[in-house]
Amino acid sequence: MTQLYDCRDAFENKLRELASQDQRIVAVVNDSVGSSKLNQFGQMYPVRLVNVGIAEQNMIGVGAGLANGGLIPFVCGASPFLTGRALEQIKADLAYSNTNVKLCGMSSGMAYGELGPTHHSIEDMAWLRAIANMTVIVPADPVETAQTVEVAVSTAGPMFIRVSRLPVPIVHDPDYHFEIGKAALLRDGGDITLIANGVLVCQALAAAEMLAKEGIHARVLNMSTVRPLDNEAVQAAATETGGILTAEEHTVFGGLGSAVAEVVVSTHPVPMRILGVPGVFAPTGSASWLLEHFGLTAQGIFDAALELVKRKG
């Protein structure tokens, strides 16, 4: 049985490790200590865990002010509230002001399942990537999550890191090297390209395995950086495989699929399928049930990829 991991653990472990070496690192939360898994960070660095209470607008502003004072704040909260509640603060105080704040959207996507659409964060990629000067990263596994935290500390400027709580397997080799704006080629193939990020990367890999049994060789890209997008990898996928399927735990309006399509239509148009939540508020169900419901599984990706391969002829 493949071991599965909650990426929040890798996030917190790396943040704590880096905080021990770099006094500038602080965490800012909206009472979300437990849900951001920052209890241990708070025990080790009580003064450097700034809890502003349940007040997201203030939380973002405080993050900007801490950065103004030379610190590196990791502003952590459940992604739906962190992004949706304080979007104007994110635009003006972080992106437009170009402050060195790292926004960490925890339990993104539909991870909160039965808690319902108020607690789902399936618009955050679209909202954040529409803002100039924002870097948007959606790590796929604990290896990439930890490296993202390292890169966040060493790279100046505002950044959104989307961290899931859904258990995922490790999809990257230990020698994987994450770079902002660089897609990771996880499997090569010439018949179709599957582009995914976050919790759907492992599903895309499993789908590619199923496709191989049908004699279809799928390329799999982990597009963890949604902005700036790896345009070259997208263009190469279009020209070399002739068809692209994207999969994201996000609405199909404005997320990864849209970002990829923007490049495809303006460079090398090829047939595409965009898998995600089809512009509806999710019905009641657990996170895993909802992913099944919307076809965001290996089987769903496999079925859609077969169709797409037929369509491109």
Place this chain on the structure above:
Amino acid sequence: MKDTQRGNTEKVERLRELASSVRRWDLQVVHGAKLGHVGGEMSASDILVTLYFAVLRIDPSRPDDPERDRFILSKGHSAVALYTTLAHAGFFPLEELKTFAQPLSRLNGHPDRKKVPGVETNTGPLGHGLPVAVGAALAAKLQDSSWRVFVLTGDGELQEGSNWEAAMSAAHYKLDNLTVIVDRNRLQQGDWTEQTMHLEPLADKWRAFGWSVREVDGHDIAELLETFSRVPFEPGKPNCIIAHTHKGQGVSFMRDKAAWHHRVPNAEELATALKELEEVAS
């Protein structure tokens, strides 16, 4: 006169002259650009000049000095008053003010810290300055640094809930190195604040949120100087100065008129206004 009774006459006189010059430049810049918010700029000018020329520990040649005091203009629409004050203080040449709002000018309708030296954060949408100021004041405390943070808000702006989130957190973190100045000119864009949405009892609200509050005449430079010199008013508490001001202060036909929130003076109005301000300065 209250000012002279307190002594320090020369300093006060110099600041008054500067405030008059800031107002005259402001009106000319707005007239030239056919864009601006002169009402709130006139009400804030004495506060800005007092801060930049007598209170803030800043060096215009080192706007990124980590140990500088921070000033944040939360009422970002009063950008021209800030630009004019920064230019008088030597952050950039006065002549550059004439580029305000022109294509590719550094001087946008609202301040941009990436372009204008001395600007700490980009404001414009209301209710943003105080949260950022809380973070900056907290950064000083976390690093045992002695810099102070001052933030100027409008009064109508206090209708934004984000200010009260920030007010709560400033008291919680005992940020006595943080001072908010409320430009209490009693007018917002279209009407009196109390007609639009009640703010009073404003001082009691701040006190209830854990702040130490002083009320001053926001156009009495001697009183402003004395009040700023007493910061922190009480150890362990953030400071609130409610500055009672007049929209359009310094120009008789603009004073206390909501219409002058963002009306642009025509040539005749500008000439009259400049004459009035020159008479005060001399």
